[in-house]
Amino acid sequence: MGQKVVLKAENILKVYPNGVVANKDVNLEVYEGEIHALIGENGAGKSTLMKILFGMETPEGGKIYLNGQEVKIDSPKKAISMGIGMVHQHFMLVDSLTIAENIVLGAEPKKYGALMNHREMLRISEVCAEKYKFDINVNEKVENVSVGIKQETEILKALVRGARILIMDEPTAVLTPQETKKLFEELRILKSQGHTIIFISHKLNEIMEICDRVTIMRHGTTVETTWVKDTSPQDISNKMVGREVVLHIEKKPANIGNVCLEAKNLTYINSIGKKMLDHVSLKLRSGEIMSVAGVEGNGQSELASVLTGVTKPMQGEIHIFNNQIEKYEPAEFRKNHVVYIPEDRMEVGCAVGMTIKENMFADKVDRYLKGRIFLNGKVMNEKAEQWVDDFSILCTSAEQTVSMLSGGNMQKVVAARELTENVEIIIAEQPTRGIDAGASELIRHKLVELRDQGAAVLLISADLNEILELSDSCIVMYNGKINAYFEDTTHLTEEELGYYMLGVKNQSEEEVRAML
Template sequence: MSSYYKGHPQNLVKDIGYRMKEKVILKVENILKVYPNGIVANRNVNFEVYEGEIHALIGENGAGKSTLMKILFGIETPEEGRIILNGEEVKIENSKKAIGLGIGMVHQHFMLVDSLTIAENIALGNEPKKRGLFIDKAKMIKQAEEYAKKYNFKINVTDKIEDVSVGVKQKTEILKALVRGAKVLILDEPTAVLTPQETRELFAELKTLKKQGHTIIFISHKLNEIMEICDRVTIMRHGTTVETCYVKDTNPQEISNKMVGREIVLHVDKKPAKRGEVCLEANNLVYVNGIGKKMLDGVSLKLRRGEILSVAGVEGNGQAELAEVLTGMKVPINGTIKILGKEIKTFTPATMRGNKVTYIPEDRMRNGCAAKLSIMDNLFTDKIEKYLKLKIFLDRKKMKKQSEELVKDFKVKCSSINNQVQVLSGGNIQKVVAARELTEEAQIIIAEQPTRGIDAGASELIRRKIVEYRDKGAAVLLISADLNEVLELSDSAIVMHNGRINAYFKDTSTLTEEELGYYMLGVKNQSEEEVNAILCEK
């Protein structure tokens, strides 16, 4: 008898009752996956999903979730184990085979062609033809409309992808899988970039899919959403499955503890802000991207010492460009930036770092680390001059000592500080980046999506560190799509929409996700006078 049932015979009774009326549609047994570099990603993984349920899969980064889903979708091949679909063992050599078997996957990063319409994206690679030669556009549009109506997806299928919201792009990806015959749908972090209103809409659509007999595997780090939408949850840790239970029989704290293997704190205790002088001031920033779109349209803000100012918004509304301008990675065509009252004339990362600006980037692999260098080298890439002896030789002994202290302080899981960063899990890579950027020297910290895609344990640590440095007098600009994170960490908040600040909240203590969502969608807007009035307050 499994640990889930020991001492809890009522769970066994419930499970037997559930099994009597529900069919196991998908099952994996004793899956083993070892990558060429020797990393064991999955070991003795056992996982089963009932037909017509929404089943959550959760675990820390590096726990093996993504590898297991890649195996189910034919992207990876296991060394050992079996996959059983509808009672029969199957071999899934590639994604085409997975789709043919009725397994679809919607990735966190959408795989759509922006210049095509929704209908064209849905039919891409499988377009209906007239006389076997020409694409039948009318039939393609009709097919997309019929599927949208069947699953109650409120979209205009003739809209181009480049003109629609993130929520509509996600619906397009789901419809694309359904048109190809998906009965089992894998959703990877489906609400990561959605507003609360869009999330509610998605959940209503998922419930419709469930009623129509579809099975959904829901991968997420958002425990409140798992509790709301899922029937059961499977927890993974260190490459294996540790427990499956009914959502109604557990709670977020229990799930977090089992996922990490220790008790973690889901809420960050934070004292009231002690705001000091203005550290960073931006005035009328304008930035135009490579295709002529104005991504920043007169953005002004003030960031004070001892304050966490959050920037919320639906992705693509200028938040990323704001971070890049403030860190010297992009040059605005208009506007000024002052640090401690001094205007910045040269927009380069070196200039900003020289003015005590540190940066935790959204893309840790592209902008946050040198993947093939060691943990130790990554921790000191921006501080090499401090560790030069006679201005020639690196003081490796001193670097080693401090690296080991940082690795311990930030709880980076590794066998050695000489490990290449690329062999670490995503959460541990993010801890290395945070350990480098959150230093005593940092006066202004730009944290862009600092906990995106990482587990509860790593998120807890990084959030706690951000608050810790705020309390030490640093000024923190937090750019995050996680509204729970925004409300939990921030003292003040701004909302960006179409490259402009359309709301400024000096005090976030009474602010709700719902209210933020309305401003993010542009349904509500503060006037320019209201925003400026808050900006001018001392």
């Protein structure tokens, strides 16, 4: 592999209008034809740096060089014209259009000056897919394809526009092991054809497998760039966080007790008529972490919504401590000691315009009344500062506005609110998605600690390593149904889980119901 520096960021400084210094003295050198990992805690400055390189943000200081020439990248359009493409974590596709239509969207080939040249659109899409060995039907509508194919569509969109440098933000976050393996094969083909890939990920095992070099960021600056072959996951983690990080969570054998929460034949049809929950039944017991695995969109989010009172099922029952729930409201479920860490911390988990303290007490104000009207401010202040300390929330004080925090620290605020005081049943939906090793470690340890204290935990996660690390039992959802149940996850593998997630393997309904 050649050592030509194709993209260089030098002494980048980015200060947001609210005073947050997101990047300071950031340096990055990327070689032509390499897969270069960028890793760091949430709030370390990775996303800001990538937005600067893709023209979505303008730095206050520093220089960017492309093929040795200093450049100004002041818009995504300019970045694309320079051969820099970006595949965002949240896909930017139009579901009602075909893959080919999405690939050329905004750069459609025309005939007679105005009309879409449909034949040329198909030719361009098919030639590009064939060149990079993407096995994809470009006539298929995006709404009908898997997450893996949607990601391939995003990659082809960038390649058709001439991208030689591809920035990929958490590309495997929602992929099965089989889809990840396919993606890595495609990335190696891109690399072999001279493309350069910047690979942003929190998954250390994937960085070790696919990347040539890794740049580590911490607290808004770059700490080190090293060859992957010369480092280790433990070393990378320690440098990211600035301390020793425990990558493997030791768990005592589960002391499983009685059923705390039972769901019977839950059925839910969404607004477009798709059956997202199809007679789902499960039993969650005290002292147990039961995980829910599945490719995104197979009913996991709807299950979380129903089990927390956010959504009312069209059919079925929920019993908590043997009492049937009649009123589907979050307050009713909280009254029955069900707490919820939602997937979307920005929209659902936090009131970002309020303070850390206000968010922490949002669900428990009534416990801190002094008399009938006034709040016991002194006790609340003490508790808030204690939780800030216990959950290692990086902030000036509990009076700081949540919007000023990084994603990882926002998630810690949610965890501090939900995982303190009277915790008996926990619904944790993607509790560590998109957050750094340090924050993930803290939240995972807390879930295990509460499980050991007798809490029942339902862990909904797309991170199969997290599922295998934390859970005692596991269900797999496919097409709105539970298509597998593993009472003991000790010998379960990511590959085996992946087959059930893709629907390649299925347990019969009788088998599932008998075990549950």
